[in-house]
Amino acid sequence: MSFSIAELFNQHFEEKFDLHEHYLNNQMVRVLRTIGYDRNYKKAIGQYLYDDNNNEYLDLLSGFGVFAIGRNHPTVISALQETLTLELPNLVQMDVSLLSGLLAKEILKTAPDNLEKMFFCNSGTEAVEAAIKFARYTTKRPRIVYCEHGYHGLTMGSLSLNGEEIFREGFGPLLPHCSAVPFNDLEALENALSTKDVAAFIVEPIQGKGVNLPSDNYLPEVERLCKKYGTLFVADEIQTGIGRTGKFWAIDHWNVKPDMILMAKALSGGFVPVGGVAMTSKIMDTVFNRMDRAVVHGSTFSKNNMAMAAGLASLHVIHEEKLVENSAKVGEDIIGTINAMSGKYEFLKEARGKGSMIAIEFQSPKSLGLKAAWAMLEAANKGLFCQMITIPLFKEHRILSQVAGHGMNVVKLLPPLNLTSKDRDWIVDSFDKTIADTHNVTGSIWTLGKNLASHALKNKK
Known part of the structure; x- marks a missing residue:
């Protein structure tokens, strides 16, 4: 009988999370399902991931920097x-x-x-x-x-x-x-x-x-x-x-x-x-x-x-492909453009980094309403505000990113080095819209924030 990875993949495609729950780290499955990252990816090309509905995602993690030249080159x-x-x-x-x-x-x-x-x-x-x-x-x-x-x-x-x-x-x-x-x-x-x-x-x-x-x-x-x-x-x-x-x-x-x-x-x-x-x-x-x-x-x-x-x-x-030069050029553009937004968004402290290693840091705002909302999240779990950035980036804008570290109000981008001008616009526009949404404390993004805070407080108990 012949052996085929393609047949195995197609036959068991829907079992991915169940297999991990039974035989591997089930806590990782819980995390993905809790924050809504439980997608079934079927294909990956360059800087893009594709799910089972053929939705395209821009991967700004690149496997924690592994896929610098993009996936499946x-x-x-x-x-x-x-x-x-x-x-x-x-x-x-x-x-x-x-x-x-x-x-x-x-x-x-x-x-x-x-x-x-x-x-x-x-x-x-x-x-x-x-x-x-x-x-x-x-x-x-x-x-x-x-x-x-x-x-x-x-x-x-x-x-x-x-x-x-x-x-x-x-x-x-x-x-x-x-x-x-x-x-x-x-x-x-x-x-x-x-x-x-x-x-x-x-x-x-x-x-x-x-x-x-x-x-x-x-x-x-x-x-x-x-x-x-x-x-x-x-x-x-x-x-x-x-x-x-x-x-x-x-x-x-x-x-x-x-x-x-x-x-x-x-x-x-x-x-x-x-x-x-x-x-x-x-x-x-x-x-x-x-x-x-x-x-x-x-x-x-x-x-x-x-x-x-x-x-x-x-x-x-x-x-x-001159990827080092592209990394420098596109990264500098993203950092500069996001920094230019800081004047209109109280939560945005700065973007920093070099090349395609980028941090976007957030801070406590000055206005009372926003300050109280920030304090509510910080009391539940330090750094929780950034989940209010990364989750909508993923769910609404199909951008995969991460919080830069435990207890930090920093979103980290570690994309492939081959980003295009289209990708640059995708990133900047998505951050602009998501950060803007956080400044409306009656909007749906703060419903997400309250849910995150509730989960965090339960975990502490």
């Missing part, structure tokens, strides 16, 4: 199909892989010239785990310093560097010798590094949770301080890298040279899990310093041919 599909039919030797293990060598070469062309070696893994959190190990071994120091409100992954080592308590709660004890400093605070960082027992400072150039931007001198001073105290400077570009911020690497905005760059998400076009660490030769040669240490760190599937082929094809698409 034909160039990457072709590369993967070709790789499957070539009958290549794969994961021989007692060998080295040609495709991983080629991908390493292409990635390092984009990186600062002090980075000359690559290590491949399967995900962003694995890249962070590798950085922790490599830094400790290279420096012979125990401590790792990270930033408050930072996010570096959810495996145990990465979680130990996670600046959000909601992810850490109940999973301890975590790794020892890990400590946090405020983001964008050079005095606190120097105080931490001055003990000269810090192996690495691991930092997102732009923080993903909230899209927090550094001051212009922050990362250059981070580089200087790390060199001064013998600490490795590790840039976590898992979300910010590969064109996301309008430069290939976010560090390029500040012309700094870290000792390691961590990457994943966009690297394979969303088809095959892949992550990596670009590093100096000194780090690589220190960790893998003898033949008997050639396998002291690795991952079984890390350099598999499918992942490497997907990475090569994705880099080709980003270059050929």
Whole structure:
């Protein structure tokens, strides 16, 4: 009997949520049904999703940044199909892989010239785990310093560097010798590094949770301080890298040279899990310093041919379609246009970001009626106002977005890098109408707000 994924998909299409309720995380199903995100998507092309009624949705999450080139890009599909039919030797293990060598070469062309070696893994959190190990071994120091409100992954080592308590709660004890400093605070960082027992400072150039931007001198001073105290400077570009911020690497905005760059998400076009660490030769040669240490760190599937082929094809698409440049141009336009609305909307504080990493932040208004409505939501659950933005954006305007982090009044956009002028207008017009609706406290959007507050208060009990 033949086996067909297409037949399985069509046969069980309506069972998606039931299967997850029975066999997977049923709380996720409850969340989706509660906020009205329980759609049955049937197709995805580029920046668009299509449900079973063929409604088109603009995806501004892109799988948390994975689909930087859009979903199901034909160039990457072709590369993967070709790789499957070539009958290549794969994961021989007692060998080295040609495709991983080629991908390493292409990635390092984009990186600062002090980075000359690559290590491949399967995900962003694995890249962070590798950085922790490599830094400790290279420096012979125990401590790792990270930033408050930072996010570096959810495996145990990465979680130990996670600046959000909601992810850490109940999973301890975590790794020892890990400590946090405020983001964008050079005095606190120097105080931490001055003990000269810090192996690495691991930092997102732009923080993903909230899209927090550094001051212009922050990362250059981070580089200087790390060199001064013998600490490795590790840039976590898992979300910010590969064109996301309008430069290939976010560090390029500040012309700094870290000792390691961590990457994943966009690297394979969303088809095959892949992550990596670009590093100096000194780090690589220190960790893998003898033949008997050639396998002291690795991952079984890390350099598999499918992942490497997907990475090569994705880099080709980003270059050929000028997606980094498009990210910078369209992102700047969206940020500027939404900021221009702040004069007419009390709730709107600002839009900020770089390239296609955008935050839209909301604030307590001045007028009494609006202020009371805001206070009602904040009392029920901090950051609840943003659900009044994201839910109507989805239900009424078919835009998929997210709240930027727990307890934040920030909506985050992390779209594919290939947005068009049509998409730009779709985004701006939808935000304009939705924010306008929030200023009418007798309108239907505040009925939604009261329902959200009621649910939040019940959950607290």
